[in-house]
């Protein structure tokens with residue numbers, strides 16, 4: 328057993344961290360108030376191979392593993408978790424196309440996705456179905472040339488911003504086996520978007536409803552096989568859960584680093600506040616929590632890389648544990664900044680706001696417990 332990162336993995340982390348500090352961190356607050364991420368950022372990330380992190384090398388991607396990906400997202404989140412999480416969604420879609428798409432679909436979408444001239448969004452949730460995703464009602468009706476899509480997707484990260492959408496839609500009977508995954512391009516007649524959602528965090532990335540009203544797509548835009556879309560969507564989520572956990576971890580680590588610095592400078596009762604033992608114990612608890620989260624996350628990623636049968640359970644456990652640890656640490660960091668933690672200038676309140684949603688999306692943390700408990704009870 329070896330817990331050390333390889334030289335290559337350390338280099339991946341350092342590369343993503345340096346990029347984040349140079350190209351993302353200085354602008355994160357502006358992008359948050361603008362409510363959007365400049366499109367020019369993505370091709371720069373793509374130059375580092377981050378447009379197709381785990382797209383196979385045969386398809387022109389970086390061919391990295393899941394553990395490698397967590398390093399990228401941990402490092403980028405130290406600059407801004409909302410930007411990093413958006414990249415994770417794009418990568419989840421790119422991977423789905425590479426894994427399940429026909430040669431034609433890959434040829435049409437992957438080059439743009441890898442260079443990030445084409446940004447991708449993932450559309451599973453609907454107004455009436457979130458956790459119970461298999462109850463989705465968006466319909467893909469067969470036509471002479473392909474499908475006609477009708478339905479509404481809710482909470483879509485990149486809605487009205489992305490260039491193409493991976494949509495899970497019903498081609499068959501009720502339940503998961505009646506669901507297929509298809510691609511629809513921005514600009515398709517019948518595709519429109521709801522108003523910009525006003526959110527607590529993740530403000531830099533636009534979230535809107537994606538509405539389809541008889542939107543026609545060619546048959547060739549079916550991803551893989553009819554009726555398999557739910558399986559593809561869930562497989563994508565295992566990695567998504569790891570990435571979102573890594574985003575919590577990186578941002579919480581950044582908050583802890585900033586807090587250590589702040590506490591060494593802030594004085595009260597004649598000494599710097601890092602000299603109070605009560606506060607030192609809190610620092611120790613946060614360090615323990617984040618190190619435990621890191622080891623657990625990397626183990627889950629390793630399981631997914633190995634194709635271990637219990638990988639989905641580990642991804643669910645890590646997602647629950649790491650996202651909660653991240654939020655707890657960020658909240659404590661805010662407290663240790665006193666009133667300054669509440670001010671935007673210190674950067675901590677943004678991390679608290681950004682991380683909160685990680686307990687809700689990519690499957691809520693209740694659903695993560697459900698996945699774990701189901702396995703326990705059936706065993």
Ligand SMILES: Cc1cc2nc3c(=O)[nH]c(=O)nc-3n(C[C@H](O)[C@H](O)[C@H](O)COP(=O)(O)OP(=O)(O)OC[C@H]3O[C@@H](n4cnc5c(N)ncnc54)[C@H](O)[C@@H]3O)c2cc1C
Pocket residue numbers: 416448449450451452456457458459481482483484485526529534684687688689690691692693694697
């Ligand atoms: C900012 C943001 C961005 C998002 N981006 C995307 C995106 O890009 N694409 C996408 O498809 N979706 C996206 N989502 C949607 C997200 O995945 C859903 O919000 C999430 O899955 C929860 O669904 P829901 O909101 O419908 O809550 P519900 O499913 O209605 O859940 C409500 C509550 O009930 C609990 N609950 C539900 N079922 C059970 C159960 N069986 N046992 C115990 N507790 C249960 C839940 O945990 C939750 O606490 C995004 C959401 C947000 C907030």
